[in-house]
Amino acid sequence: MASLVANSSSPATALPRSTSSSPDATVKEVNPLNPNNLKPCCACPETKQARDDCFIKSAPGEGETNCREFIEAHKACMRGYGFKV
Incomplete structure (x- = not known):
């Protein structure tokens, strides 16, 4: 058992330093x-x-079509900040 302890290195010494x-x-x-x-x-x-x-104001399932102009405006704004949407 003593040989296992003697050969092991602590994590601090095993990691390379920057x-x-x-x-x-x-x-x-x-x-x-x-x-x-x-x-x-x-x-x-x-x-x-x-x-x-x-x-929120659209009927369930109709938001995608009813809000297309708002969706596209928001995507354009996000792209203007460099986000990939």
Whole structure:
């Protein structure tokens, strides 16, 4: 049993250490279409609200056809921020 303990290494010594100290390693890329780094849930609140309101007011199963213009407007807005929808 003693030989197993002697041959094992702790996880801290088994992992390679990062030696990169370049300043570029901490710089995040900024999307020129979305410089504030908005998340998809927070982008385009106006078109999102209009789309959601239309779906809520539509009869079950009819939202897709009744709200097509709102859906497309929201997709266009999201694409404007660089999101792939």
